Amino acid sequence: MDFIHFKINLFNNLNKKMLIYVLLSTLLFSTDDPVLNSIFEEASKRGIPKDFLEDTFNKNKIIIHEKIPDFFARPYEKKSWDIYKKIFVTPNRIDGGKRFYNEYGNIIQKTISNNKVPVDPFIVVSIIGIESNYGLNKGKYTVFSALYTQILRMPKRSKWAKKQLVDFLVLCYQDKIPPHTIQGSYAGAFGYGQFIPSSFISYSVDGNNDGKREPYNWEDVFASIANYLVKNGYPTSNSDSKKIYKSIYAYNHADNYVKAVLSLSEEIKNSINKK
Numbered sequence: 001m002d003f004i005h006f007k008i009n010l011f012n013n014l015n016k017k018m019l020i021y022v023l024l025s026t027l028l029f030s031t032d033d034p035v036l037n038s039i040f041e042e043a044s045k046r047g048i049p050k051d052f053l054e055d056t057f058n059k060n061k062i063i064i065h066e067k068i069p070d071f072f073a074r075p076y077e078k079k080s081w082d083i084y085k086k087i088f089v090t091p092n093r094i095d096g097g098k099r100f101y102n103e104y105g106n107i108i109q110k111t112i113s114n115n116k117v118p119v120d121p122f123i124v125v126s127i128i129g130i131e132s133n134y135g136l137n138k139g140k141y142t143v144f145s146a147l148y149t150q151i152l153r154m155p156k157r158s159k160w161a162k163k164q165l166v167d168f169l170v171l172c173y174q175d176k177i178p179p180h181t182i183q184g185s186y187a188g189a190f191g192y193g194q195f196i197p198s199s200f201i202s203y204s205v206d207g208n209n210d211g212k213r214e215p216y217n218w219e220d221v222f223a224s225i226a227n228y229l230v231k232n233g234y235p236t237s238n239s240d241s242k243k244i245y246k247s248i249y250a251y252n253h254a255d256n257y258v259k260a261v262l263s264l265s266e267e268i269k270n271s272i273n274k275k
Helices: 002-028 034-045 050-056 068-073 081-088 091-115 121-132 143-153 155-175 197-203 218-231 241-251 255-273
Strands: none
Touching: 034 050, 034 143, 034 155, 050 155, 068 143, 081 255, 091 121, 091 218, 091 255, 121 218, 121 241, 121 255, 143 155, 155 197, 197 218, 218 241, 241 255
16 A cells, blocks of 8 residues: 555656646746747647757748738638639539549548448548649648747737647657648648648548558548548438538538538539449
8 A cells, every 4th residue: 555655646746846847947938939938838738848849940940921811811711602612613623523533432432431430432522622622732831830920910819829839749749740841721721631730639540550640641631531520420321411511511610611512522423423
């Protein structure tokens, strides 16, 4: 019994020492970078070392994109359905979806079947088509700089962006990825499925069982998108259109987006089924 108490006390003392270390590091740490100062404590608690943070926040590596706040003020999803449809449900995107499915359809079917929920593979293809044009568009910004800009220039998004930035740094540190090398959207989403960092942590899946969850590996992407839909209510039957709609809405909170995904998926399916 004494030995058990000793182990418990030792564990508690170690936890206290770790907490004191983090608090002291936070109090003593200060740079001229307001973003690094604002996320340092949380990043330290998540196990990211000081030298990694200091190297990542090197001013020569950071780009502040002054146009990003304007993009948020004029999102595509706020356009009328007629305009939105003409952007995302086009003959080229339908043909691209047909070619993509012909190349990857069997792999998609096999990969998403592991979820034990019959996610429509054409919906998965459609999401990839809208999010990254079937992998052709990885984004114009580094994820780091996009999130950094939101924290610095968009007070209303700052709290959200700080959480995403810490999650992103955790991913990069754990997987040994240089943070400034990953391209993404102005919102900070990345990969062929365009997951934000917190969603990648929560929903990404190792689709090819190689021990890694990779945003640019097709099997991982197929499995991750299907998993995202399932975890957000995708039904066990493809006849329940309301639940399908809600699960896609969780992926992007815009009715135009859901309508575009469903419309594009049907167009791709019909083009493949044509004799």
